[in-house]
Amino acid sequence: MSAFEIRGGTPLKGEIIPQGAKNEALQVISAVLLTAEKVTISNIPDIKDVNKLIELLGDLGVKVDKLSKDTYAFEAANIDLDFFHSDAFRSKGGSLRGSIMIVGPLLARYGKAAIPKPGGDKIGRRRLDTHFLGFEKLGAKFNYHPETGFFNVDASNLQGTYILLDEASVTGTANIVMAAVRAKGTTTIYNAACEPYLQQLCKMLNRMGAKISGIGSNLLTIEGVDSLGGTEHRLLPDMIEIGSFIGLAAMTGSEITIKNVQFKELGLIPEVFRRMGIRFEVKDDDIYIPAQDSYEIETFIDGSIMTIADAPWPGFTPDLLSIILVVATQAKGNVLIHQKMFESRLFFVDKLIDMGAQIILCDPHRATVMGLNKQASLRGIEMTSPDIRAGVSLLIAALSANGRSIIYNIEQIERGYQDIDTRLRALGADIRRIEAAPKGH
Numbered sequence: 324m325s326a327f328e329i330r331g332g333t334p335l336k337g338e339i340i341p342q343g344a345k346n347e348a349l350q351v352i353s354a355v356l357l358t359a360e361k362v363t364i365s366n367i368p369d370i371k372d373v374n375k376l377i378e379l380l381g382d383l384g385v386k387v388d389k390l391s392k393d394t395y396a397f398e399a400a401n402i403d404l405d406f407f408h409s410d411a412f413r414s415k416g417g418s419l420r421g422s423i424m425i426v427g428p429l430l431a432r433y434g435k436a437a438i439p440k441p442g443g444d445k446i447g448r449r450r451l452d453t454h455f456l457g458f459e460k461l462g463a464k465f466n467y468h469p470e471t472g473f474f475n476v477d478a479s480n481l482q483g484t485y486i487l488l489d490e491a492s493v494t495g496t497a498n499i500v501m502a503a504v505r506a507k508g509t510t511t512i513y514n515a516a517c518e519p520y521l522q523q524l525c526k527m528l529n530r531m532g533a534k535i536s537g538i539g540s541n542l543l544t545i546e547g548v549d550s551l552g553g554t555e556h557r558l559l560p561d562m563i564e565i566g567s568f569i570g571l572a573a574m575t576g577s578e579i580t581i582k583n584v585q586f587k588e589l590g591l592i593p594e595v596f597r598r599m600g601i602r603f604e605v606k607d608d609d610i611y612i613p614a615q616d617s618y619e620i621e622t623f624i625d626g627s628i629m630t631i632a633d634a635p636w637p638g639f640t641p642d643l644l645s646i647i648l649v650v651a652t653q654a655k656g657n658v659l660i661h662q663k664m665f666e667s668r669l670f671f672v673d674k675l676i677d678m679g680a681q682i683i684l685c686d687p688h689r690a691t692v693m694g695l696n697k698q699a700s701l702r703g704i705e706m707t708s709p710d711i712r713a714g715v716s717l718l719i720a721a722l723s724a725n726g727r728s729i730i731y732n733i734e735q736i737e738r739g740y741q742d743i744d745t746r747l748r749a750l751g752a753d754i755r756r757i758e759a760a761p762k763g764h
């Protein structure tokens with residue numbers, strides 16, 4: 324088991340380039356299954372989740388060529404549908420949540436698909452109803468077999484229709500769009516998720532010959548086509564990494580430039596960090612964060628305590644609330660963090676409390692943070708990373724803390740952040756990888 328050993332308390336300095344977006348990668352790599360022609364994708368991050376999906380496609384028969392460190396060509400000319408019944412598919416498909424998005428394209432192309440109940444973070448119940456209700460509306464039949472843990476979906480003839488999603492699920496919308504692009508007739512998806520990664524998927528599908536309109540809104544109209552062709556696509560920078568680095572700079576009082584962020588795609592993210600009192604400038608397409616001795620959380624206009632809550636896009640992404648929470652521990656002022664979308668994503672605060680942060684966990688969804696205004700540093704401790712974003716938040720806390728910290732279970736962090744220790748060391752961080760397990764393991 325790998326762990327990070329960190330000695331914190333020193334400001335960092337320098338430039339950092341965000342990796343390509345993990346969650347966009349999972350969508351657009353699944354979409355290569357929609358065509359027999361070549362699809363080339365660049366800016367692919369070298370992280371566990373993405374590599375597992377690429378491996379899974381290879382097992383399904385997709386020809387995968389790695390053209391450079393971050394660019395792959397995929398050709399899904401021959402798919403081995405028998406692989407669905409193998410043990411390898413059960414363990415690989417079940418180990419990452421993004422694998423659910425192979426179902427839509429396979430349904431569109433072959434009229435059937437199967438998927439083991441997928442993995443992902445343990446951050447509360449994560450249902451898949453939206454995906455399957457959408458497929459059913461398009462005419463598919465689905466069965467869940469509790470004894471095998473497999474979902475099977477069959478549809479000899481997908482038929483376009485009006486679909487009002489029960490919630491604006493990101494991967495659910497992506498999956499249904501990918502099924503609908505080759506359905507007969509017109510599909511309208513209302514209450515669709517509309518975040519930039521989904522917009523990227525739709526733009527890529529249109530370049531492949533799909534007819535999707537309403538991109539960027541919550542009403543997508545898809546005119547089915549008979550076939551799709553190849554294309555080239557480049558991933559956006561990862562907005563969650565960008566937010567994580569803004570938080571890192573603030574907590575450690577560091578001067579950091581985040582390069583080529585595609586600022587116009589970041590929605591409310593910069594504004595929420597600004598409301599936390601963090602100053603930054605946008606230079607060309609870089610975010611420059613000067614070293615700051617302190618930052619003060621705004622209040623609402625009437626003087627009441629700020630609440631920062633997540634919401635489906637264009638609301639603030641739930642994936643950055645853990646980062647905002649850790650940043651708040653050293654801010655001047657108080658804030659209520661309200662994680663509305665996931666029910667078990669705030670429990671990591673007990674580790675921050677052990678480090679000396681002033682936090683009251685009000686209930687599984689809400690935590691009040693009383694900022695220390697850098698009058699007292701957090702102290703290093705040994706801790707385990709419960710999920711990807713909590714893991715990075717704890718890493719940021721450790722880099723700001725006095726003394727030595729050890730973070731176990733860093734596989735959780737590494738499923739989404741490429742070479743994070745190497746990149747942080749380049750900024751001057753004292754972080755090294757060690758082989759160690761938490762006591763009792």
Ligand SMILES: CC(=O)N[C@H]1[C@@H](OP(=O)(O)OP(=O)(O)OC[C@H]2O[C@@H](n3ccc(=O)[nH]c3=O)[C@H](O)[C@@H]2O)O[C@H](CO)[C@@H](O)[C@@H]1O
Nearest residue numbers: 346349420421448490491492493494495635641642664665
């Ligand atoms: C691989 C991938 O892309 N994962 C992302 C994707 O997961 P994923 O697509 O699995 O997440 P969903 O959008 O389906 O739902 C996330 C959570 O929010 C709740 N919910 C969703 C929509 C809504 O209108 N109201 C509501 O409460 C759901 O019940 C669920 O608990 O989107 C999530 C929400 O941005 C991100 O946290 C995940 O990182």
Ligand SMILES: C=C(OP(=O)(O)O)C(=O)O
Nearest residue numbers: 420421443444642711712
């Ligand atoms: C929760 C996340 O990922 P996943 O949906 O793959 O679990 C995330 O990226 O923050």
